Amino acid sequence: MSEAFLLGDVADVVAGVGFPKDMQGGQDGAIPVFKVGDISAAWLQGKSLLADSRNYLSAEEAKSLGKCVPAGATVFAKIGEALRLNRRVMLGRDALVDNNVMGLVPKREKVSPKYLYYFMQTVDLGELSRSTTVPSIRKSDVVEISIPVPRLAAQDQIVAELEKQFSRLDEAVANLQRVKANLKRYKASVLKAAVEGRLVETEATLAHREGRTYETGEQLLQRILEERRAKWTGKRKYREPVKPETEALSELPTGWVWASPEQVSAGEPYSLAIGPFGSSLKVSDYKTEGVPLVFVRNIRSGSFGGENTVYVTADKAAELSAHSVDAGDVLVTKMGDPPGDVCRYPANRPPAVITADCIKLRVTKVGVDPGFIEYAIASRVVQDQILGITKGVAQLKVNLANFSSIALPLPPYAEQARIVVEVDSHLSIIREVEAEVDANLQRAQALRQSVLQRDFSTASPNADALQPTH
Template identity: 45%
Template sequence: MSAVLAEPETTWRTVPLSEAVEISPKADRAVLTDTTLVSFVPMAAVGAGNGQIDTSTIRPYAEVKKGYTHFRDGDVLFAKITPCMENGKMAVAHGLHNGVGFGSTEFHVLRPRAGVDSRYVYHFVSGAKYRNEAAHHMTGAVGQKRVPVSFLERSEIPLPSLHEQRRIVAEIEKQFSRLDQAVASLQRVKAQLKRYKASVLKAAVEGRLVETEADCARREGRGFETGAELLQRILDTRRSQWKGKGKYKEPAAPETSGLPELPEGWVWATYAQLGDVTTGFTPPTIDTSNFGGALPFMKPTDLDAGANVASAREYLSMQGAAKGRILPAKSILVTCIGATIGKTGLSSVPCATNQQINALSVVTATVLPEYAYYWTASPGGQRQIIDNASATTLPILNKSKFAALPVPVPPRTEQHRIVAEVDRRLSIVREVEAEVDANLKRAQALRQAVLARAFAGTSS
């Protein structure tokens, strides 16, 4: 990567940003009529960290002249509210209809003065160094903190000649273009890995990943315990060992009409037949003694890591855990509400969950927890979750519906082979994913290094 350097003869000045740009200038409303069509740019139309802006939404001036921020082609939009500012929602406005735009009131508008290039300003204020400094000067309540105009006015920007600014911008964007190509390639690899993982899980729970126990038994001239026999044995044992309150309630068998045919020796069961299905709880937050212990308290955001989830963002004391139920290690955790419904994890340690998570604690003599997790995370398992969630604005899969979902159960020895082969293949996927993620972080660090070098204001 070539360095972005100032030309030796260039004189750099460090000036207040307010000398380089006009901050939130007033609109020239004399040139606009109520029927003038202008671009409308909400916060969602500006990309995070990439300078992209969508100006395709068009509205008449009459609809936007009150309650929105005005800008024009060449202005720099700077998101002032958290977390948009920290995420780098900034862009140079361009391609505006009639050269005019209106948008979110959460934008500061920076209009370059004569002799100042808008792309140069954008690259400076969008850099991590400037955003970090801006974050430290935010004011307001938590969740509604904003960068004040006073910070922008007092902050400083290194300012060479216009010619040098444009040379620097050209070099930055050349380097960024190369990095963007590399990032796009890495993202394609991630997408391919995701598809491969899904295909492995699909093959595993359809009996196509390893030799079936039925085929093994025929080849070796022996008999075997089928999935149906295994399930019945476990159900009989659970019934005979029942020590709960009241009469034992037999878990319902699955409704198999419409389900695909299973391999020889497999059987359809329900989550309820395989173990205990529970929903989490919310400890009273007014009592801080409920928190700060050693028991992970899982929420949907903690399931990002997928299998073998151990860490959480919150931990309960034993007093807090007593408000609900402690799940044993190897419980399958499934988000049961909202846009992230179906997000799945396998707990590697005892834990508790909030009420947005359904959990299955399996009778391990029936199915391996890892196998039950792989089914739940597979395309077929995910489709069952989505298809059976309530059809509302906020999809919900309550405990009873989750408990009744079907699970294909292979013979016990076949489960072991399936889990071992899935683990082998996915361990390779995880290694590649880790390398890809490391390279993506490296690319982001290189972007910031390019900007730091560009605005160093030195020829050395």
């Protein structure tokens, strides 16, 4: 027979630790460090075990931070959007986890690690959140979860039956994930070709064939800078925008030029800006209606609006006008793992305000297509530059000063427009296929939950053992 226990009876609930900003960890260290992003990445790849990390600490450094979470523990996010997504994995080795992660260490005389791991997949941790803005859970919430605990032999039967059924499902999911990976590579190749002048015929080639002249990217950039200088009405002496860092970059196609984000910005105050920091915008300012806020998660997902949207009052938005966002503005994450996700603020959304760790680039209307700038930043050519200026161990960030001087390829305006049309066409196809793949992955996840719910119901009190299903 099985008995109903509280989770705290059969597992120790442990929280992660904070990592000092000045602590340097290397791949040659002994102890892996896992963050929420590592959990999500493993989950998205269909992995149940988390063993390899991009961050390691020496045994001595790890010991100074606290006790490692042992292999076999189930770990998951305890705060943020990742909590709502209910992604969890088992540790494949002893590790440190950061303070946004919570772990369940099974008391093995009562519950097997795999049984606990599969059971936790039936629990919606997001429902335990007490916050309406940033979801979060506490240890006291988790220890009170009820869990059916049959004999260890029956637990092993349940796990064996689940794994038999999931092996077929996992194979189908793996095939879908391979399709997604191929689509990601295809998108990267499209963007790479776009910023290397190989996606459409260059303006230089067309002009030569048609026997005409054209405005080169260099001439366009000079015109942008001259018009900005001529329109300057500020009280201070005019400051030329910073030039791009082009050392070690490859040669551009004929008629193109390297330009910095500051050079292609609108040139108005705060046309290149980050979100407010410190006490300028506090959680207490958040409202359920008003002017919407843009978070890093919105830029990553390209999704604005919906039931989870957070707002500020119109008066607060006016106070934060330096951080305002309008349709067509290019938005970039300045923190993440790694930073550099990019999208345009959509035309069908009202003006908004960016939050901390977001960068806004409002491009000039003098011969620069914001769509091209978005795709350039998303390309490997610029992403590698962003990675090169990323700093931090516990939290990876890019500062605005360094971002202002990265190098963006700038072709003639007519060529920009043709590139955007062609990229849009390719990405439209990719999005359609991705939507179908995601729908099938959701069906697979729903089937997995159905199997888990059914089989764990057989482990409820008075159930002696798993009844095999066919």
